Amino acid sequence: MQIKESSEVYDVIIVGSGAGGGMATKQLADAGLNVAVVEAGPFFDPADPKTMTQLKWPYDSPRRGAGTDRAFGEWDQSWGDWEVEGEPYTHEEGTDFKWWRARMLGGRTNHWGRISLRFGPKDFKGKSRDGLGDDWPIGYEDIKPYYDKLDKLIGVFGTKEGRENDPDGFFLPPPKPRLHELFYINGAKKTGIPVIPGRLSMLTKRINNERGVCFYCGQCSRSCQVYADFSAGSCLIFPAQKNGGKVKLFVNCMVREVTTNEEGKATGVSYINKEDRKEYKLKGKVVVLGASACSSARILLNSKSKQHPNGLGNSSDVVGRYLHDSTGASASGVIPGLLNRKTSYNEDGVGGMHVYSPWWGDNSKLDFPRGYHIEVWGGMGQPNYGFGFDPNGMNKFFGLKVGGYGDSLRDDVKKYYGSVIGFGGRGEAIAFRENRCEIDPTTVDKYGIPVLKFNYKHSQYEINQAKHMQDTFEELIHNMGGIPLSEKPGKDQNYGLLAPGQIIHEVGTTRMGNDPKTSVTNKYQQLHDCDNVFIVDAGPFVSQADKNCTWTIMALSWRASDYIIEQLKQQNI
Structure with missing residues (x-):
């Protein structure tokens, strides 16, 4: 199969347009970088009358708002579900995990309770408190400035x-x-x-x-x-575009893998265009994954090469592990x-x-x-x-x-x-190494991309x-x-107790740490194995907290974006 390759080289390619990807888009575009955003779903603007469902009553629908193809009802604006047609996932026998995928610009931020809680000082040091799990390599004092800026930017x-x-x-x-x-x-x-x-x-x-x-x-x-x-499209991506940012959107594009060169450095991504079912390649100096904890893990595990035989960033065999949900x-x-x-x-x-x-x-x-x-x-x-x-x-x-x-x-x-x-x-659940997602060697989705297999027990x-x-x-x-x-x-x-994944707060599949043997990224969410790839969704979380994770995803993504800008200026990546 012939793969069409883009001639343009972007400063940054961002995969996913939700909380983490949206925040990275705004910060990196505002800094003057040329950014490509690759989103698996279609374009969505909640102000567009063609997609707007606000202020409608159940009697405006023949189904009275119940819906037949959306888990949360016809009026819910998350274009996705626990099961997405043609995109299966599997389970280890005797285990359970429910995986919600949103397929639209803005991702899951178009549907959530918008409960915006900061993690507290104790939440970053779980092992020090009770001996379980691991401490984060950062503390509250590292992320507080970004929480502060986030409060003021978003409200x-x-x-x-x-x-x-x-x-x-x-x-x-x-x-x-x-x-x-x-x-x-x-x-x-x-x-x-x-x-x-x-x-x-x-x-x-x-x-x-x-x-x-x-x-x-x-x-x-x-x-x-x-x-x-707050939704990532309306509050982050659209403002970045209006402020003169160089943002190109690639919607309805399912990323297959991160591409790498002979030195093992990332060169961009390959994706399947859902409209013509052909494969394309984008070139970029930096790749930022914000596709959601499990989707980013899937992309990394499918990004195998001579330099990364176990999957990109996976020399530690930690990618996909320590998966946990609220x-x-x-x-x-x-x-x-x-x-x-x-x-x-x-x-x-x-x-x-x-x-x-x-x-x-x-x-x-x-x-x-x-x-x-x-x-x-x-x-x-x-x-x-x-x-x-x-x-x-x-x-x-x-x-x-x-x-x-x-x-x-x-x-x-x-x-x-x-x-x-x-x-x-x-x-808060405890993160265990055994709870994981991995590539199912016998199953692919309708785009020919190997799917995830979950193994999770409470x-x-x-x-x-x-x-x-x-x-x-x-x-x-x-x-x-x-x-x-x-x-x-x-x-x-x-x-x-609900099945894991049902709260849609899954974290931990690409956990951060100081030791490359036991973690996937460093404290700036940069892959230990490939320094021009960053993860800005909830994958780098070492632990969940008794709080919803979205506000922390965005604060950490802002922090990682600042680091990317600094490293590019210093020509370190």
Whole structure:
């Protein structure tokens, strides 16, 4: 097969346009570098009327918003899924991992809760705290300046709380708690669980002329037509282009591998154009991978050559290893004090939680080593059969005959609408070398590229943590005088612990470290084995935390971009 090779040599080729790739695009283009961005999905602009789904109602769709081809419903703006047609992945027998792929400009940042939490000082030194996993080669003080700049560039609401391991930042005014969140605050107080305003990257105040201000439609998962919430395309890539940056987008292009020369240095990437199914090569002085932790690992493992027989950057046999995701478990209950609510006012708020509970426990007194935070949902969201009103659940746990049709159904819906409160625990798992993704030697995708095979099992630590979550949720519902809407999951169900990957916070496949024998990149996310290749997604994470990882991905990507600029100026790469 003939491969078409580009004659232009870019200063930097960036693979992936999500949080890490988008941040690298903006910083490197703003510095005057000629940048090519290669994205596996199509172009997407949330302000484009042809793709915009905000402010539409379920009755605007023949499927009432349910959707048949998207896991999170028809209105969700993540063009991807757990299963992508023609792009399979496999599992080692007896193991499980669910891998979400987003296929669009901006990647997963078009769909996420936009919970924007800094890792704290303790989160970088896990082994020093409890002897498990490894410490990062950097500390909070190394990344703090980038968190600060990120807060100011993107915007995040919140309040200064002075909590040691939940660092404060530069905050916009937070929205007020809604009624169900006030009930939660009172219930949490009885158990001694802290509740503070959420920290989400949504603009409650104008920060520049390019982006609008949130008008509380509560539909952020659809992406934002006024750019009031953060997405990598609208907040990073488009501004880089408008500011005169040399940014060329290659969309619908699936990267096969990083190409290298006789010296083992990267020369660019090869990709399959999805529209004509032909293979092309781009040339670049530096290659930056931000395709997501598992996708970047896949690219490296498929980039085999005489100089890199085990895959690019994989002389340590660590690429793909130490894969881990946030833990997750949930519960919900009906709160009698929220029955028969008035519906003559709008309390939609932002598309996410106005308050949450950061980790409060002392792990030295518990049977699991790391913490979790609690995310809260409820209220009077856009009405449909599945939101806050489940007749089957009502019937089973109240002994009621809810449902039917006509006036009786309408009366029941009005009575119970807005009465449900739910909790999601999101915690830190321990990184183990055995949990990994690798190349399946017998399976390729529809583009002929070898696919990933996952081998992942939860440890007892994560299972014990999930039990603590369920006990906590049970107590919170009791404190609010509520009634659980499901049976409490037991030991045989791992206490409701979701499958790894299901929280979509996977990290750790190209971990950073000082020793090339036990890590893939150095502390600047530069490959030990190939100094003109960098990883700017969550792959270099040594450990997850009891926080969502996106804000740290972007801060580290900004830091790595500064290092790339410096190294290019000094002609070191």
